[in-house]
Amino acid sequence: MYNLSWNLHVDYICARASTRLHYLKRLKRAGLPADRLAHWYISVIRPMLEYCAVVWQQGLSKNQTESIEAIHRRALRIVYPITSSMPYWAALHYADLPSLSDRRDKLCRDFFQKLRDPSSCIHHLLPPARDSDLTSRLRKASIYPRPRNRTNRYKSFIHHALLNYQ
Secondary structure, eight states: OOOSOOHHHHHHHHHHHHHHHHHHHHHHHTTOOHHHHHHHIIIIIHHHHHTTHHHHGGGOOHHHHHHHHHHHHHHHHHHOGGGGGSOHHHHHHHHTOOOHHHHHHHHHHHHHHHHTSTTSTTGGGSOOOOOHHHHHHOSSOOSSOOOOOSOSSSOOHHHHHHHHOO
């Protein structure tokens, strides 16, 4: 039986990232400076947590988002031990890093902007654009018509982007 949740995927990427955090701890014990550890985290662990985020970001529950952010929080505590007593937002500010949910949102926005380009190979997935005469008379003008879903269970990236990024 299949369901439309991302539980298995989130559990899988969190487990893989947790094993890589072990190597981050070993590098810390070996005496690497914090900037090198942060670079290693950004280049090895964080891509695992963001791979194809455009596809699955809008389908995450709050608990799933928090479990992914927990990996980010653990990495910050390893790289910068002073952040262990700080709240998460302060640790992010100290490390000068955005949260993973903010990064995923930015990735989705950028992808949607690329998708709007008519030369994009998947531009045909967007609905036809509205007439500019019509949009100039509307209060909340959007280039594409906003989709209507009865449920939030199934929301593709296109639906999510049309609702949130126009």
